[in-house]
Amino acid sequence: MAYELIEVRTEGGKVGVITLNRPKQLNALNDALMDELGAALKAFDADEAIGCMVLTGSEKAFAAGADIGAMASYSFADVYKGDYITRNWEAIRAIRKPVIAAVSGFALGGGCELAMMCDFIIAADNAKFGQPEIKLGIIPGAGGTQRLPRAVGKAKAMDLTLTGRMMDAAEAERAGLVSRVVPVDKLMDEALGAALMISDYSRVSVMAAKESINRAFESGLADGVMFERRLFHALFATEDQKEGMDAFVNKRKARFRHQ
Numbered sequence: 688m689a690y691e692l693i694e695v696r697t698e699g700g701k702v703g704v705i706t707l708n709r710p711k712q713l714n715a716l717n718d719a720l721m722d723e724l725g726a727a728l729k730a731f732d733a734d735e736a737i738g739c740m741v742l743t744g745s746e747k748a749f750a751a752g753a754d755i756g757a758m759a760s761y762s763f764a765d766v767y768k769g770d771y772i773t774r775n776w777e778a779i780r781a782i783r784k785p786v787i788a789a790v791s792g793f794a795l796g797g798g799c800e801l802a803m804m805c806d807f808i809i810a811a812d813n814a815k816f817g818q819p820e821i822k823l824g825i826i827p828g829a830g831g832t833q834r835l836p837r838a839v840g841k842a843k844a845m846d847l848t849l850t851g852r853m854m855d856a857a858e859a860e861r862a863g864l865v866s867r868v869v870p871v872d873k874l875m876d877e878a879l880g881a882a883l884m885i886s887d888y889s890r891v892s893v894m895a896a897k898e899s900i901n902r903a904f905e906s907g908l909a910d911g912v913m914f915e916r917r918l919f920h921a922l923f924a925t926e927d928q929k930e931g932m933d934a935f936v937n938k939r940k941a942r943f944r945h946q
């Protein structure tokens with residue numbers, strides 16, 4: 688598929704890299720872009736050679752939100768009946784391999800929600816996160832009111848969502864929204880390093896870990912612990928578990944075959 692609003696490439700033959708590419712609009716997210724993003728993520732997810740993905744934007748903006756111009760004239764009936772705006776965001780949630788968000792510049796509104804849909808966020812020191820929808824007379828619509836409080840706690844989620852203020856990378860790291868902060872010129876090296884490392888691990892256990900942590904995020908503790916136990920036991924049926932443990936016992940590097 689030819690893409691117009693994103694750029695797609697691979698790194699080291701095993702990492703899929705997707706760059707949002709509407710620089711003049713600060714990567715504002717419209718339906719066409721989200722369709723392309725969903726297709727690219729699905730293609731990498733289905734590609735046997737790929738073990739991890741990195742999603743990034745420009746230095747100035749990861750994404751400044753959903754495209755306000757495209758939404759401005761919608762009525763309630765339009766968006767409700769057509770499930771507009773949010774419909775094609777669901778593709779991201781179905782991706783089973785890890786997706787790392789490499790965030791530089793603005794990650795606002797739908798842009799912050801998109802970053803939070805990824806499995807973890809590595810931020811450049813110039814990153815700014817926020818849910819400014821309140822200033823537009825709306826609320827976050829792609830999971831922001833659910834994922835942000837789980838990530839940073841109720842107090843900060845309320846503060847950010849009700850005031851619409853932005854938080855910088857240092858505050859985002861303190862709050863637990865991002866896993867690492869690096870100088871802006873080191874952002875892609877850091878994200879690709881993590882992605883290449885993940886790609887070399889057993890794909891089965893990587894996917895199981897992602898699925899199980901998402902269960903923690905989306906369910907109660909007892910259900911989550913039971914889900915983890917089932918997956919943990921199931922991994923003893925894989926060759927990669929035998930290989931990983933044998934390699935450790937024999938003091939050699941594991942060679943995973945992803946099965």
Ligand code: CO8
Nearest residue numbers: 711712713715751752753754755772795796797819828829
């Ligand atoms: N939508 C459309 N265009 C945008 C957006 C956006 N979200 N953000 C920036 N742009 C455009 C500007 O209109 C401008 O275009 P032009 O040059 O043609 O005038 C261009 O990008 C550059 O922007 P600025 O001149 O404003 O650049 P500044 O550096 O002065 O400011 C800001 C940068 C602070 C990021 C500013 O652009 C801004 O506040 N943008 C809007 C941020 C925002 O409110 N985001 C939330 C949008 S609502 C949303 O995301 C709801 C999500 C609901 C989820 C549903 C799934 C999608």
